[in-house]
Amino acid sequence: MIHQPIHTLADAYRRGDLTPTAVAEAYLARIDALDRRVRAYLTIVREQALAAARESERRWRAGTPRGPLDGAPIALKDVLCTRGVRTTAGSKILDTFVPPYDATVVERLRAAGAVILGKTNLDEFAMGSSTEHSGFHPTRNPWDLTRVPGGSSGGSAAAVAAGMAAGGFGTDTGGSIRQPAAFCGVVGMKPTYGRVSRYGVVALASSLDQVGPFAQDVTDAAHLLGAVAGHDRRDATSIPAPVPDYAAELAKGVAGLTLGLPDEYFIDGMDPDVERAVRAAIEVLKGLGARVESVSLPTTRHALAAYYVILPAEASSNLARYDGVKFGLRVSAHDLVGMESRTRAAGFGAEVKRRIMLGTYALSAGYYDAYYGKAQSVRTLVRREFAAAFARVDLIVAPTTPNVAFKLGEKEDPLSMYLNDVFTIPGNLSGITGVSVPCGFSVSGLPIGLQILGRPLDEARVLRAAYAYEQATSWRGRRPDLP
Amino acid sequence: MIDRKDVEHVARLTRLALTExxxxxxxxxxxxILTHLDTLRGVDTEGVEPTAHAVDLVNVMREDEVEPCLPQDSMLANAPDRxxxxxxxxxxIEE
Amino acid sequence: MSAPAHYEVVIGLEVHAQLLTRSKMFCGCPTTFGAAPNSQTCPVCQGMPGVLPVVNKKAIELAMRTALAFGCRVNPACRFARKHYYYPDMPKNYQISQYEEPLAEEGRLEIDIDGASRTIGIQRLHLEEDVGKLVHEGTLETAQASLVDFNRSGVPLMETVSKPDLRSPEEAAAYLKAFRAVLVFLGVCDGNMEEGSLRCDANVSLRPRGSTTLGTKVEIKNLNSFRNVQRALEFEVKRQAQALDAGEGIRQETRLWEADRGYTRSMRSKEYAHDYRYFPEPDLVPLRIDSRWVDEIQAALPELPRARRQRFVAQYGLPGYDADVLTQSRALGDYYEAVLREPAPSAGADRPKIVSNWVMSELLRVLPGDDERAIATSPIPPRHLAGLLRLIDDGTISGKIAKDVFQKMFDSREDAATIVGREGLTQVADETALGAIVDSVMAANPKAIDDFKRGKTVAKKSLFGQVMKATGGKANPTLVDRLLEDKLAKIQR
Known part of the structure; x- marks a missing residue:
């Protein structure tokens, strides 16, 4: 029952071949056996999971399941606030924080009958691309335990890849869902900014953050997204548009669709295995009837710099509240400023401190226009270029990352780490949607991701293309070699 | 280039006690990092409006209705000291 | 105490007013004062991780109402920004406020000073969220710890910044009084300075008389009563004048008014404390305020007391004193005009003054005129007062009886006709019936008749009093007078 996609579990529950309780127990047992090595989880909620599974089982028995996610064991990145369950954002500063509220996403997943197994690891406050910069411990890539799973949502990606969750959720601020999905060989989707509520999601960069699913296949991704998408009155940036039935749209195929291929996404220094796999994937899509055109997104090369102004600026503001006054860590001192400064020094890791410093500097008197103001204008250019491209093509296809999963500790220099997100960041700056779907393996046996980007709110078409590709290839059957 | 004094100033602004x-x-x-970010100066953004949001929504408001607060004990439960x-x-100590 | 004659005082005021919404600026927690500490909070107003603000529409509209009353330009595009500084009463360590694109700009407020009128410019008006309340264990200087209550955190605040048009501490106090009156009148703020609903900071500088450039300004905080505004500014003006006279110069700084000790003292003097790092609040979307929305608020805007007073004099020919009294509250002015709108078929051109007299001498005898609620819920509604006046006009009751009826109306909440009918207070105006009473009074008072015949006209007054007494005061006095006149004339002949 491990490695069975959620939609097949639902079929088995309906037939009575499996029960949510048995599946939850199997997943919890596998976590017990495996997670000492992968270390995907920060918190496991065994009793709550089993209680939810028993409730689900009662509903399936009574013939009143709440939908395709009822009884699905899932993992949540530990930035999604869970009422009564500690939520750390991967930081020592929130080690003891127990939210008295659920994120809207969590509320909706509970309402859909999902069984939450636990909270997964991440780079502290989602700042990073490897999950090495967790305040607690690194997570390892199930395909090669000496390598990183990507990040920042590395815990959820690794859990789904290793069969320690049937599906999961992460957040994507600059690629933090798509990049780990590519590194771990699973499907990962960043919805349009505003499509999924951010309420109760520990904020990194508020204008960029978006919640999205990790899945074993595209069908599951459609179900997981469908369960959490849609307007939320508690999030003023939430888009009040109806949510299509994503799963129902999947089988429409790609015949007649025009795919844009951006020159700027094939750069010097990228892994040749990645380029080969992505170009082969585009051939598959052509074979399915899609047309491919070249598009130009020239501001891509400045997107990274704009992102590394906007993100630290917003993050420095969002993280100001962690001061030892109301919740979380406090390091005592005999005066207030001393207490706050020592609490933040002890509670935050090096990367978080670096970005807080950078962001504070970029917003400080005299530098706003040169950095934040400028970056927001560059962001306008990135948006315009995507809009112009999407006036000609239906979707844009590209690699998710320039390379495959790297070794733990390999990227010491912050700048070389930042370069990992060069293909995913433009999607966040412009607010569009995108998915990473497995499209092969490197010579060394590491997964590669194909990124499909779509117009704002065009998740259905993005998923449809990903599904067509997935059904035409056999990558989704491959699992990491773990006992 | 930012110097040591700038770094100290920024650390104070954002309440970070940093060692030498x-x-x-x-x-x-x-x-x-700033050297890399300074490449932005080369981008022509003359007359380009800044984008603060990726969504084009305006006037998102709520009606003036009271909703239940959270119980006092649950709002104080996370306090490091009370x-x-x-x-x-x-x-x-005033600065 | 005023500044030495060789300096001109330049003052601008920043007033923070709590808006009268039911719920907070960005969450649904109530805004009521005086609840148990931290019992009116939620994750949003305590700044917990991941929670998001949503704008209270009523707060925007109350601020728009105020802006329009001050004649401000309401900006068609405005947005919120984050203002950063660390203080433990501010849960997020940033305040959601407005910076580059405030709600409204460029208005004015008329104040009266020494019997003359002055116009003070208003620079900007914007919205922000209030912070929590900090109390110290002991005094701030000796406290080992401070305690925080977040109930007030997130209450909507409207900040209004005046132009540096005020020229003396007295003017500053007059501005604050006029400002408060407008806000209370508009129903946007309760104006309660003791509870902190209205708070004031001032920017003060001095310059040599005749100079047009501004001197170095000092910000004074904690001016939380009219008296304190004036006292603190007087102290500060004197302090600055002495410093300038001694050639010391003024340091740009923030000073705190210590009301108990009667002086201002320096606080937060290091420059970096003022690096607020504003940037557009990414959790909120911009506001687009189109002319339709502005018109809607404008149309619902009540007439301000000043304008109403002028209109009462011009339109109704009332004396200035009457207009002052009648416009002391919105409800009283409304009450007065509501009475005037009621039908009055036989009333003359002096009706506005007559109604004014009744309101001033009778209504305000039983109700406080500045109490909006008391007037608005008066046991005698305008319709009932108008009904009473109609009974006088058509001769049903006398003015004297009417005053008794007024008190009965107040006590019972009944209308005048009901009381007059039930208690038989109608004037006797039937000539035959009254003639018979006059005859019997004359028959019973032969001595008075004799006196009259001998030319003692005062005897007629005595007879008149007897008739009124016999009718319990209900006889129409004009008619009684005429009947007596006729009948006495006959006797004489």
């Missing part, structure tokens, strides 16, 4: 080594390392790393119904912080 951290301050020095931070100065080096920030300069290296005195009865109040959050407690060390004494404030």
């Amino acid at each position: 080594e951290e301050l020095e390392r931070m100065r080096e790393q920030l300069n290296s 005195s009865g119904e109040l959050f407690r912080v060390p004494r404030i």
Whole structure:
């Protein structure tokens, strides 16, 4: 029952071949056996999971399941606030924080009958691309335990890849869902900014953050997204548009669709295995009837710099509240400023401190226009270029990352780490949607991701293309070699 | 280029107690990152409006309706230090 | 105490007013004062991780109402920004406020000073969220710890910044009084300075008389009563004048008014404390305020007391004193005009003054005129007062009886006709019936008749009094007078 996609579990529950309780127990047992090595989880909620599974089982028995996610064991990145369950954002500063509220996403997943197994690891406050910069411990890539799973949502990606969750959720601020999905060989989707509520999601960069699913296949991704998408009155940036039935749209195929291929996404220094796999994937899509055109997104090369102004600026503001006054860590001192400064020094890791410093500097008197103001204008250019491209093509296809999963500790220099997100960041700056779907393996046996980007709110078409590709290839059957 | 004094100033602004080594390392790393970020200066953004949001929504508001608060004890439960119904912080020495 | 004659005082005021919404600026927690500490909070107003603000529409509209009353330009595009500084009463360590694109700009407020009128410019008006309340264990200087209550955190605040048009501490106090009156009149703020609903900071500078450039300004905080505004500014003006006279110069700084000790003292003097790092609040979307929305608020805007007073004099020919009294509250002015709108078929051109007299002498005898609620819920509604006046006009009751009826109306909440009918207070105006009473009074008072015949006209007054007494005061006095006149004339002949 491990490695069975959620939609097949639902079929088995309906037939009575499996029960949510048995599946939850199997997943919890596998976590017990495996997670000492992968270390995907920060918190496991065994009793709550089993209680939810028993409730689900009662509903399936009574013939009143709440939908395709009822009884699905899932993992949540530990930035999604869970009422009564500690939520750390991967930081020592929130080690003891127990939210008295659920994120809207969590509320909706509970309402859909999902069984939450636990909270997964991440780079502290989602700042990073490897999950090495967790305040607690690194997570390892199930395909090669000496390598990183990507990040920042590395815990959820690794859990789904290793069969320690049937599906999961992460957040994507600059690629933090798509990049780990590519590194771990699973499907990962960043919805349009505003499509999924951010309420109760520990904020990194508020204008960029978006919640999205990790899945074993595209069908599951459609179900997981469908369960959490849609307007939320508690999030003023939430888009009040109806949510299509994503799963129902999947089988429409790609015949007649025009795919844009951006020159700027094939750069010097990228892994040749990645380029080969992505170009082969585009051939598959052509074979399915899609047309491919070249598009130009020239501001891509400045997107990274704009992102590394906007993100630290917003993050420095969002993280100001962690001061030892109301919740979380406090390091005592005999005066207030001393207490706050020592609490933040002890509670935050090096990367978080670096970005807080950078962001504070970029917003400080005299530098706003040169950095934040400028970056927001560059962001306008990135948006315009995507809009112009999407006036000609239906979707844009590209690699998710320039390379495959790297070794733990390999990227010491912050700048070389930042370069990992060069293909995913433009999607966040412009607010569009995108998915990473497995499209092969490197010579060394590491997964590669194909990124499909779509117009704002065009998740259905993005998923449809990903599904067509997935059904035409056999990558989704491959699992990491773990006992 | 930002110097040691700038780094100290920014650390004070954002309430981070940094050690001597951290301050020095931070100065080096920030300069290296800022050198990269300065490539932005080369982008022609004359007359380009800044984008603050990726969504084009305006006038998102709620009606003036009272909703239940959270119980006092659950709002105080995470306090690192408290005195009865109040959050407690060390004494404030004005700067 | 005023500044030495060789300096001109330049003052601008920043007033923070709590808006009268039911719920907070960005969450649904109530805004009521005086609840148990931290019992009116939620994750949003305590700044917990991941929670998001949503704008209270009523707060925007109350601020728009105020802006329009001050004649401000309401900006068609405005947005919120984050203002950063660390303080433990501010849960997020940033305040959601407005910076580059405030709600409204460029208005004015008329104040009266020494019997003359002055126009003070209003620079900007914007919205922000209030912070929590900090109390110290002991005094701030000796406290080992401070305690925080977040109930007030997130209450909507409207900040209004005046132009540096005020020229003396007295003017500053007059501005604050006029400002408060407008806000209370508009129903946007309760104006309660003791509870902190209205708070004031001032920017003060001095310059040599005749100079047009501004001197170095000092910000004074904690001016939380009219008296304190004036006292603190007087102290500060004197302090600055002495410093300038001694050639010391003024340091740009923030000073705190210590009301108990009667002086201002320096606080937060290091420059970096003022690096607020504003940037557009990414959790909120911009506001687009189109002319339709502005018109809607404008149309619902009540007439301000000043304008109403002028209109009462011009339109109704009332004396200035009457207009002052009648416009002391919105409800009283409304009451007065509501009475005037009621039908009055036989009333003359002096009706506005007559109604004014009744309101001033009778209504305000039983109700406080500045109490909006008391007037608005008066046991005698305008319709009932108008009904009473109609009974006088058509001769049903006398003015004297009417005053008794007024008190009965107040006590019972009944209308005048009901009381007059039930208690038989109608004037006797039937000539035959009254003639018979006059005859019997004359028959019973032969001595008075004799006196009259001998030319003692005062005897007629005595007879008149007897008739009124016999009718319990209900006889129409004019008619009684005429009947007596006729009948006495006959006797004489």
